[in-house]
Amino acid sequence: MRHVWRWFGPKDRVSIDDMMQAGVQGVVTALHHLPSGAPWTPEEIARRQAQIAAMRDGTPSGLKWEVVESLPVSEAIKTQSGDWRAHVENWIASMRNLKAAGIEVICYNFMPVLDWTRTDLAWRRPNGATCMRFDFTDFAAFDIHILKRAGAAEDFPEGIRDEAARRFAAMDEARREQLAGNVVFGLPGAAENFSLEDVRDLLDSYAPVTDAVLRRNFHDFLEQVAPVAQEIGVRLCCHPDDPPFGLLGLPRIMSTEADYAERLAAVDLPANGITLCSGSLGARPDNDLPGMMERFGARVHFLHLRNVRRDGDAIRGSFFEDEHLGGQTDMVALVASVLREEERRRKAGRADAAIPMRPDHGQDILDDIGRGGQPGYPAIGRLKGLAELRGVEAALTHQGSA
Structure with missing residues (x-):
């Protein structure tokens, strides 16, 4: 190699x-x-x-x-x-x-x-190292409750939807902004520039x-x-x-x-x-x-x-x-x-x-x-x-x- x-x-x-x-x-x-x-x-x-x-x-x-x-x-x-x-x-x-x-x-x-797409860019491991993580429930919380994409809830199993609702309710505003920023970081070169409305517009273009x-x-x-x-x-x-x-x-x-x-x-x-x-x-x-x-x-x-x-x-x-x-x-x-x-x-x-x-x-x-x-x-x-x-x-x- x-x-x-x-x-x-x-x-x-x-x-x-x-x-x-x-x-x-x-x-x-x-x-x-x-x-x-x-x-x-x-x-x-x-x-x-x-x-x-x-x-x-x-x-x-x-x-x-x-x-x-x-x-x-x-x-x-x-x-x-x-x-x-x-x-x-x-x-x-x-x-x-x-x-x-x-x-x-x-x-x-x-x-x-x-x-x-990741939901955590610095997830702590037991030895103190950090890594990137994709948490399906956190992503559901972002999609359903933060992005509020039309029809998002139907894309997840019932158990994931319920747990996502509980997690979202427990998040303060800083955590919600952090989760959205982590997900949006996967937009090419857009981590500091894209708003949720920009993401919605891009999704609409794929309808x-x-x-x-x-x-x-x-x-x-x-x-x-x-x-x-x-x-x-x-x-x-x-x-x-x-x-x-x-x-x-x-x-x-x-x-x-x-x-x-x-x-x-x-x-x-x-x-x-x-x-x-x-x-x-x-x-x-x-x-x-x-x-x-x-x-x-x-x-x-x-x-x-x-x-x-x-x-x-x-x-x-x-x-x-x-x-x-x-x-x-x-x-x-x-x-x-x-x-x-x-x-x-x-x-x-x-x-x-x-x-x-x-x-x-x-x-x-x-x-x-x-x-x-x-x-x-x-x-x-x-x-x-x-x-x-x-x-x-x-x-x-x-x-x-x-």
Whole structure:
């Protein structure tokens, strides 16, 4: 595996110097300051590459921008409304500019409205570490009583509705605002800017978009971008829904193995590939991560390795982000499956035999606590996860044991 690290740009509290000391091999980033639907120009791409190339004192870092995460797909494209055709053209132009700059792997998602959803961004563990958590009952309290989405109550089981009402009644105004802010944090770049009314307006824009419509729109998008990616040598990799089940009455079409199989078959080109995120997919008990790696391995272009622990076996339920070798995904089996795929690629002579992998998320530990970094992206917590994953990889490859 190629060990890479997500960086949110110059404002990230985890610096290029920190990444150098963690021993990462490449950088995953995006031009977060550009609006969704706008083209990424060669100048903006080069500026970010230059930022990555230097340490704080100007010493060359030796690091390169290797993976894009994410090149945003606008809501207009997902709903096929407004300037969506121009947005697709801009997306293709961005893809060409990235390739010209030497960047060949582009992660993106097709999640409506929210890039990810959590109800707690710093949930305390017994050892004092903190992590992100999705509490299904808290989310119901937000959806029904804070957002007050029409029809929200009917989307939850009776027991969850009743407990959500009790929890909401017990919340003071500060807690209600905190819960709303945590959920809205998953809006791309919107944590400080989106109001509940903005969220309601976005949800209204999806009123005519069913699962079937979103699938059709996604396939239309793939039919336009994937052949270009194939032609120029770019590998596209769609990230799964996070969490991988329905929320806010919105369609979810990238949550299961069947979803991925359908998307890959819709445009059956090697460039149309997968970001295998073990944390997102692992939040459902019916997703077999090592098995998915075996079956889809040839089209896995990017790996997010993290672990979650579910509160139960329901398809829709609560979970928290556990340690990388904790949780309910067999990470050793998953890494072994990745290594087998990489060996198949080497034997086939594929240039992309080493799959880029980042230690996704991490618990805040030690000096991470109080640093004020991006939720889910601590320095030391991710370093710990990377060290654990490297240890698994080293053990499995020792004397050819993989």
